[in-house]
Amino acid sequence: MTTTTGHAIVVGAGIGGLAAAVGLRRVGWDVTVLERAAELGEVGAGMSQAPNAMRALAELGVADQARAVGVPTGSTGNLRRPHGRYLQRARPGDPLALLGFHRADLHRVLLDAVPADRVRTGVEVTDVRQDDAGVTVVAGGTEHRGDLVVGADGIRSAVRGRLWPDARPPRYLGRTAWLGVVDVAGLPGDLTGSVTLGQGRMFLIHPVARHRAYWALLTTELAPGVRYDDERGAALAHVGGWHEPVPDLVRATPAGAVLRTDIHELPPLTTYVRGRAVLLGDAAHAMSPDRGQGAGHSLEDAVVLAHALATAGTVEAALARYDAERRPRDQATARGARRDGAMTASRAGQAVTTAMIRLMPAALWRKGVEPDGNPTWRWQPPRLPVVPRTS
Template identity: 45%
Template sequence: MISGRNGTRSAVVIGAGIGGLTAAVALHRIGWDVTVLERSPVITEVGAGLTLWPNAIRTLGVLGLEATVSAHAIPTVSRGNIRQPDGRWLRHGRPDDVGVLAIHRAQLHEVLRGALPQRSVRTGADVVEVTDHEHGATTAYIASGEPHELTADLVVAADGLNSASRQRLFPDHPAPVFQHRTVWRGVTEPDAAWPVQECITLGRGEQVGLLPLTDHRVYWFLTVNAERPGLRSDDEHAEARRRIAHWHEPIPSVVDATRPERVLHNDIVDLDPLPAFVRRHTALLGDAAHAMTPDLGQGACQAIEDAVVLADHLAGEAAVPAALAAYDRHRRARTQLIARTARQSNARNADDSAVAHALTALAVRLVPPGLWRRSTARWADWTPPTAISAIGSR
């Protein structure tokens, strides 16, 4: 064992995104000494909104964070209210629909950082190499132009979709796959377009989603088909506004109420299944392991699950390699099935034929409420391990 401060076991987490920070919090709760290395020199308010489904909410509860996260979120119903571009309703939400929390990514990030000692996160740290050895791994990184090294029992690679860690571990694995879809996202200024009811509007091969956030803000997204990756406009705000100009209100008003410099535009990509999530003393986590399309709303939720399952196995296993093997066994099957299902859903949503749109609208109208709930709750009924709660309360 490689000792950290006060003789505790130690971990290096690469990446201070939601998955990386949740892993750091979970490891800290089981008594590990954790250092998070983040390449960006400053962690600023980035991203837009996201939904935390019941599986993620329960998992954050294991870490004692559910109440704090909920205070920064708006309870809403995912996929309950469905409309057409002309405003006609296909479905209204019901009391038994799956409830989610809508939260700004930056606020979730802030909660997770607040659950860690301030010294745990090192920004401006660019990881250049991870060297495995018999009892752990050494992480080499550059900070302020100077080389540094950290040796630890464990390396958690949570460095995102284009993970350099994944490329080092699996150099022959295919690059992330463009799924012929692209998405604009944004968050309005407070009170600029309020109140707004959560809904998804289905066009032909197009979708717009609206979600209320705290401080009377609204998160929106617009997803459309794209022939190739990297297609961009000189004015992304104007392009998004042009595409939804004739859609029902409040969609145009919500997009108008977004500061142009805060409109994000990203292609939708995912990852082909990896043969493993672990190698020796390194574990891949979140998008680095199983990047998926956003169609099921489970990307961040699965990273949160990863983190707690990893810490749970490390709490129960004396040897890191055995714990990582158990983590791989428990996480790979579930996350890769979800990613595959999300890719299939993306393909269905991309069908812009009139027939496909008519059939989708008909299905939304006619699906019985119980079947609708079972379908949307398929991934949300997962229950996290709870050993960390007992350890953290000692």
């Protein structure tokens, strides 16, 4: 094994950037993370992570910590119609493949694995340059020198903007999401996790902690950028007559805590690498949320990048290998997520989807939602060698 070591500058301290920092440090790299936000922490509500992401977290050395703040969710097993009928229903004791998380909790697990002095907040990266000796990252009037820059700065990445001027901008996928996290103690209805499909609307529930649940309502019915004075009331108007606990979850969410986001994806890039700059996470492959894999794939990216740097001999060879391994998988998942989203969003697509799900034998359905039942979830990480850092 021929390892490379050096100093990496990671732009962005979201889940992807922190995972990259953890992975690179494990294989002996020194890391500086530059984050635009003045304070660290994930805004947003909840998310789920599948077995592939949990394996990546294990390789990063934080799976136990993540499991301690996650809750098994039955969302993949329970599919319902707005009046409450189950198209498919998990049985008690069925293995639950996904863990539900409050985003802030998963983010904190990764943040705790990076020494505080390696993360600088309140610094916005505005320029990235390269020369034969390395990279220069400009943030807040200061120039940071490194051997590698990892652009983990999200869907509107400044690193991508500077070094991939030919990349197409993110595109709107025709759907908007309202999101919330709510105290569910005392609420009636099935809170084990579920997906409910209505015309052009989808309501997702994940438990995320004891007595707390995350909900997301996706709809095709709004134009992007529309804002309401009362987002909770607007969300409720879309699901007011739906089965319990759907309306109660929305009603019980504090009005100011209901979030809105328009769903975008990044058109596929032809490369994740430019010289000694590499993209990771949403900066590389922001995708529709329909497979719950965006952050999960950023965790996979981090492990594969660290492994390539530890084993490929040179930074150039490592980045080429990372690009060859990650781009096809990330982009295939993104295509699948876009297709799933389009199917559940259109009237005809949803009619076909619900008919297929209803007609599927229950045993076959359950097989598909078991931990190894889904091809995307079967991903296995490379083993990270633990390399002592030289600086």
